[in-house]
Amino acid sequence: MEKPKKKKGLARLAEFAEPHKGNYIAAVVLAVLGVACGLIPYFAVSRIVIRLIAGERDFSYFLLWCAVAALGFLGRVLLHNLSTALSHKATFAVISEVRRRIAAKLTRVPMGYVLNTPSGKIKNTMVEKVDSIEPTLAHVLPEMTSNLLVPFAIILYLFVLDWRMALISLITLPIGALCYMGMMKDYEKKFGEYMAVGKHMNATAVEYVGGIEVIKAFGQSATSYQKFADAVRANANYGLDWMRQCQAYFAMGLGIWPAVLIGVLPIGCIFYLNGSLPAPTFITIVILALGIMAPLLSAMYYTDDIAKIGTVMDDIGAVLDEPEQIRPATRASLQGTDIALKEVFFGYDGTEVLHGVNLNIPAGSVTALVGPSGGGKSTIAKLIASFWDVSGGSVAIGGTDVKNIPAGQLMDLIAYVAQDNYLFDLSVLENLRLGRPSATDEEVRAAARSSGCHDFIMGLEHGYDTVAGGTGGHLSGGERQRIAIARAMLKNAPVVILDEATAYTDPENEAVIQAAVARLVAGKTLIVIAHRLSTITNSDQIAVIDRGRVAACARHEELLADCPLYQEMWQAHISAKDVA
Numbered sequence: 133m134e135k136p137k138k139k140k141g142l143a144r145l146a147e148f149a150e151p152h153k154g155n156y157i158a159a160v161v162l163a164v165l166g167v168a169c170g171l172i173p174y175f176a177v178s179r180i181v182i183r184l185i186a187g188e189r190d191f192s193y194f195l196l197w198c199a200v201a202a203l204g205f206l207g208r209v210l211l212h213n214l215s216t217a218l219s220h221k222a223t224f225a226v227i228s229e230v231r232r233r234i235a236a237k238l239t240r241v242p243m244g245y246v247l248n249t250p251s252g253k254i255k256n257t258m259v260e261k262v263d264s265i266e267p268t269l270a271h272v273l274p275e276m277t278s279n280l281l282v283p284f285a286i287i288l289y290l291f292v293l294d295w296r297m298a299l300i301s302l303i304t305l306p307i308g309a310l311c312y313m314g315m316m317k318d319y320e321k322k323f324g325e326y327m328a329v330g331k332h333m334n335a336t337a338v339e340y341v342g343g344i345e346v347i348k349a350f351g352q353s354a355t356s357y358q359k360f361a362d363a364v365r366a367n368a369n370y371g372l373d374w375m376r377q378c379q380a381y382f383a384m385g386l387g388i389w390p391a392v393l394i395g396v397l398p399i400g401c402i403f404y405l406n407g408s409l410p411a412p413t414f415i416t417i418v419i420l421a422l423g424i425m426a427p428l429l430s431a432m433y434y435t436d437d438i439a440k441i442g443t444v445m446d447d448i449g450a451v452l453d454e455p456e457q458i459r460p461a462t463r464a465s466l467q468g469t470d471i472a473l474k475e476v477f478f479g480y481d482g483t484e485v486l487h488g489v490n491l492n493i494p495a496g497s498v499t500a501l502v503g504p505s506g507g508g509k510s511t512i513a514k515l516i517a518s519f520w521d522v523s524g525g526s527v528a529i530g531g532t533d534v535k536n537i538p539a540g541q542l543m544d545l546i547a548y549v550a551q552d553n554y555l556f557d558l559s560v561l562e563n564l565r566l567g568r569p570s571a572t573d574e575e576v577r578a579a580a581r582s583s584g585c586h587d588f589i590m591g592l593e594h595g596y597d598t599v600a601g602g603t604g605g606h607l608s609g610g611e612r613q614r615i616a617i618a619r620a621m622l623k624n625a626p627v628v629i630l631d632e633a634t635a636y637t638d639p640e641n642e643a644v645i646q647a648a649v650a651r652l653v654a655g656k657t658l659i660v661i662a663h664r665l666s667t668i669t670n671s672d673q674i675a676v677i678d679r680g681r682v683a684a685c686a687r688h689e690e691l692l693a694d695c696p697l698y699q700e701m702w703q704a705h706i707s708a709k710d711v712a
């Protein structure tokens with residue numbers, strides 16, 4: 133079956149706007165009527181001037197046209213506001229739908245995409261880019277349509293009154309169009325470049341804030357953090373250069389385009405003097421001609437938004453079109469929870485880091501992954517959790533390839549305790565409850581007690597109601613790790629993957645964490661990425677991972693006897709302990 137073609141730019145925007153078509157059509161109709169009402173005062177003025185010149189003395193006549201002008205003005209304000217309200221209602225619904233889809237998409241793409249994309253870039257797409265849909269959809273659609281349609285109607289009317297004068301009233305149009313074309317030359321390319329510079333600045337800004345501790349610790353200031361300073365300067369310079377290139381065209385267009393009277397007044401006078409243009413028609417044409425260019429000029433401002441929105445929608449589309457991990461919807465029936473990696477190959481961005489990994493992890497066993505830094509331990513653990521898809525071979529749980537297990541079912545099977553566990557800007561209680569949203573307060577507290585969290589939580593200012601803060605705020609690394617263990621306990625998944633933290637090695641913390649882990653994994657399958665060999669000597673098996681391969685897999689004593697790499701690591705570990 134042929135895949136449906138992904139829509140680009142404005143077509144994609146139209147797809148999002150489709151469910152709100154009714155509101156947008158109503159907004160356009162109201163906007164057109166509004167601009168038409170806005171022309172009524174011009175028409176009324178022409179009536180009044182003509183009758184004044186003709187010597188009219190009846191005040192009620194003038195009053196009537198003043199009232200018509202006022203009604204036209206009021207109608208314009210009212211209809212314009214109604215139109216804007218409708219288009220904004222629809223547009224904010226579109227914006228929240230786009231954001232919802234991006235957020236949902238991030239949960240379906242491989243974890244690698246999210247981890248490897250700077251968070252500033254994702255935030256920029258989700259917040260700023262999506263925000264920039266608003267001016268185009270909410271304003272451009274109704275206002276640009278009306279600002280183009282109404283002058284078109286006036287020009288038609290001018291042709292009815294006097295075709296020669298109608299042509300003359302359009303004299304500045306080609307000059308204005310040329311200026312505009314000059315301004316829009318290479319627009320898409322330039323805007324794309326401007327966006328790229330902005331994106332880079334955003335990413336470096338987030339990196340800068342994230343790394344502020346290092347910057348301060350090494351006495352670096354904002355300007356000496358060269359990457360950030362350069363990105364800010366590049367962004368400002370690009371904007372300035374681009375504005376300079378457009379300035380002359382813009383000023384010329386703005387000056388010449390509305391100057392319709394340049395032709396209408398002198399030539400109209402000639403026609404009037406030679407008797408081919410009656411005075412009332414001349415006056416009506418002069419006044420209506422003044423009303424043509426203002427809406428056209430407003431429409432011109434919106435073309436900038438239209439040109440931008442194509443690039444913005446392509447960027448949003450790039451996130452939405454990211455390939456997803458394909459998983460079935462119906463639950464797989466698994467034969468237990470044994471885990472088997474068969475000839476697993478995997479690489480990041482084309483660089484292979486696992487070269488045929490074979491590993492069997494029986495249900496209920498403790499398996500430690502050890503080995504030199506960069507050997508591939510975390511990658512193996514993440515492939516088991518299906519954060520990425522393997523490029524060759526297979527990872528199976530209970531005899532079924534993880535690719536054939538629905539994402540939800542797999543997540544129920546595995547609790548992943550990472551080194552740096554993110555805590556949401558919620559109370560400690562709610563952060564813990566994320567492990568099992570249906571858990572009662574008492575169950576959450578019981579898990580906290582088992583993982584050695586209860587005492588320090590009670591010592592916090594508001595106990596379990598203390599807000600933990602974006603990255604775990606006021607809690608220490610060891611405390612965050614214990615909260616993550618409590619979260620995993622609540623989840624009560626049969627497989628626990630634990631990336632042992634290297635940072636919190638003070639003996640007191642280590643003992644508490646070890647005790648918590650022991651309670652967490654009782655009767656479960658534990659895969660631990662171990663950095664301190666002393667914690668895993670009792671494991672059922674220890675897999676030594678070296679340069680993307682399993683160098684050996686056996687118990688501690690066997691490895692000490694047969695595996696030179698393990699012997700080396702053990703010696704290094706013992707001497708480090710002796711030194712400490």
Ligand SMILES: Nc1ncnc2c1ncn2[C@@H]1O[C@H](COP(=O)(O)OP(=O)(O)OP(=O)(O)O)[C@@H](O)[C@H]1O
Pocket residue numbers: 244247248480481485503504505506507508509510511512
């Ligand atoms: N997200 C990523 N994008 C690109 N390359 C990565 C990514 N994560 C890891 N790598 C690379 O893959 C290789 C294996 O990394 P991995 O983190 O699995 O090793 P590790 O044995 O767990 O190391 P450590 O003990 O230092 O945590 C390394 O060369 C690493 O640079």
